[in-house]
Amino acid sequence: MIPIINNLLVGTVSEIKSHPEYVVVNLAHSYHYELHDWSRKDGIDHSIDPCYLVCTENPKVLSVNWIDSPLSSFFDYNGQGIAIFHQIFDFIDKNINKGAVRIVCNKGESRAPSIAMAYLAKRTNQFSRPGVNASDIIEGDVVGAINRAQEFEKPPYGIARDRFSRIYTHYYPGAGITSFLIDHWGEL
Numbered sequence: 292m293i294p295i296i297n298n299l300l301v302g303t304v305s306e307i308k309s310h311p312e313y314v315v316v317n318l319a320h321s322y323h324y325e326l327h328d329w330s331r332k333d334g335i336d337h338s339i340d341p342c343y344l345v346c347t348e349n350p351k352v353l354s355v356n357w358i359d360s361p362l363s364s365f366f367d368y369n370g371q372g373i374a375i376f377h378q379i380f381d382f383i384d385k386n387i388n389k390g391a392v393r394i395v396c397n398k399g400e401s402r403a404p405s406i407a408m409a410y411l412a413k414r415t416n417q418f419s420r421p422g423v424n425a426s427d428i429i430e431g432d433v434v435g436a437i438n439r440a441q442e443f444e445k446p447p448y449g450i451a452r453d454r455f456s457r458i459y460t461h462y463y464p465g466a467g468i469t470s471f472l473i474d475h476w477g478e479l
Contacts, residue, residue, distance in 0.1 A: 293399070295458060296417060298387045301407050303399040314386045316379055316394045317354040318402040326354050344368050345375055353382040359401050363470035372471060373478045379406055380414050400463040405472060407459070412451035413479050448476040 292302035304322045307313050317323060324330065327346070329337050337343050347353050355375060358365060366372050386392050396402035411417040446454070456462050464472075472479075 292393055293459060293461070295407050296411065296415070298391045299383070299407060299410070300391055300393045301399055301403045301459060302393060302395050303403075304395050304397060307393055307395055312351070314351045314390060314392045315353070316382060316392065316403075316406065317352065318357050318394070318396040318406065320356055320358045321397065322395075323354045323356040326352070344371065345378060347382070353379060355379070357396075357402055359396070359465045359467065361466040363467050363474060365467050366471040367475075373475055376406075376409065376475075376479050380410055383410055384414060400461055401465045402468060404455070404459050404462045405464050405468045408451055408455035408462070409472060409479055411455065412446055412448075418446045418451050418454045448473050 292300040292306055294300050304317065304319045307315050307317075308322075317326070323346075324337075327337075327340075327342060329335070343356060345353070345355050360366075366375075383392050383394075394403040394406050452462075452464075
């Protein structure tokens, strides 16, 4: 597991499987199926199950049935993509002050770090810059204006990705999640 910020780590499913005490956001299709005792070979259409896409199995696990597809539509299944991101962000918010939250996918390179990057950019001020009033700057008190700033400007996708890549050097997002993030960045 690689720490991103205090109490937020990114890694792989194999790193959390033997630790039921961990708080986990799972983004791996295979582990989602395993959590529900489903199989691709059982001949059952699991897409009709209410837990097919997202299901909080218990207060410690939020599992999302995502594959790392090159198509962005796989991250917006039934038009629920934005809501799923918000549900994940809310789950992290609810748990991060209680202890470490681990975000995982199969390789820890695409889905899990993409969620971590979006979370940092949208729910924290990690990549933000303070919004300042022009009048404060004109008066020459730039440092004071920054220190007094109540609002923070959230970064565009490209800046967030660049800054996150410096923190998490194993970030190799797939085409599908990249396209989804670019297309929906303002809504997240």
